[in-house]
Amino acid sequence: MxxxxxxxxxxxxxxxxxxxxxxxxxxxxxxxxxxxxxxxxxxxxxxxxxxxxxxxxxxxxxxxxxxxxxxxxxxxxxxxxxxxxxxxxxxxxxxxxxxxxxxxxxxxxxxxxxxxxxxxxxxxxxxxxxxxxxxxxxxxxxxxxxxxxxxxxxxxxxxxxxxxxFNLSVWDKPASPCLSSRFPYGEAISAAKLLMVEKAEDYLNTNGFDEVRVRYINGMASLEVPKNEINTLQSMFTAEFKKQITDMGFTDAGIDEEGLVSGKLNRNIQTK
Structure with missing residues (x-):
């Protein structure tokens, strides 16, 4: 402690x-x-x-x-x-x-x-x-x-x-990195793409998932929730659920079965 x-x-x-x-x-x-x-x-x-x-x-x-x-x-x-x-x-x-x-x-x-x-x-x-x-x-x-x-x-x-x-209202708020962190390095960022990601994450939030990431991978939405919530998301991932996300501008949408990993897109960076 x-x-x-x-x-x-x-x-x-x-x-x-x-x-x-x-x-x-x-x-x-x-x-x-x-x-x-x-x-x-x-x-x-x-x-x-x-x-x-x-x-x-x-x-x-x-x-x-x-x-x-x-x-x-x-x-x-x-x-x-x-x-x-x-x-x-x-x-x-x-x-x-x-x-x-x-x-x-x-x-x-x-x-x-x-x-x-x-x-x-x-x-x-x-x-x-x-x-x-x-x-x-x-x-x-x-x-x-x-x-x-x-x-x-x-x-x-x-x-x-x-x-x-201090009983602060945010003491248990999940980490929420800036939206640009959802894009693989080299994928150009625009205000429109950032808004797509934000809308998709909001949609997951409204469906009961508090900690989420929606990665923009070659135009597709890769949905991340904590490992212990993947089964729940899979059970909800109907054609209509998927359409709600693709209608935001994504070419496709799928669930990342590894689950949510903060900083996932940093894995391939070589640092000294």
Missing amino acids: PNTIANINTLNTWFKKHPRVLVALSGGVDSCLMAYMARRELGKQNAVAVISNSASLKNKDLSDARQFADRYDIELIEIDANEINDKNYRANPVNRCYFCKTNLYQTMQELAQNAYPDYVIINGNNHDDLGDYRPGMQAADEFKVYSPLLECKINKDSIRHMSKH
Whole structure:
């Protein structure tokens, strides 16, 4: 069991050394915890959450972020990092996340320079992220974005324990990476394709599957749910169910029998 109180104290000490912050909010548990703790430790005026309402963010995550900010009295600013207009991002290379985060942090940096000159930018990267391929971290380094959870060596399990300790509404929210992560590297990304994926995942959600991924594979929808829910999805996967998904623009739809694996499309990346 993580030492929740010790982790909270460690983070509070970190915030005391950084008394004004802009929090890059995604609607997920990591960044929500950062926004909550910053607001709690520094006060509302000194802890401002910023979310990019762009094509790669699910509407559900935007709604979750708005509700979270309202519930915990956190100032929330909505921007549009407009990464979809970056040809490097749209080309979807293996370091796509670098270009996405570059657009985000550049837009946040401009906001800081214009309205919050004494504030530092922070994100929700945690210690577990060091074990995955995360090119967005390079962009964070280049824009001098801080990662308190990572710096304090706090992992995902500890984050959930702290969030539950504070009774945060998102403490058990499933991970929800940006929509562009559903595309194999090299498959061009467009706003229309992102919307197709979002609609398909929403359809699975409305049918009782909370944690899902819909991968866009050569125009086909590859449906992922947790391994223990595959049989349920198979029993529901009628011709009409499939048609609901293909009518969204996919050429075909099928179930990935391996089940949901976060970061599955990173498997073939060779890193040093």
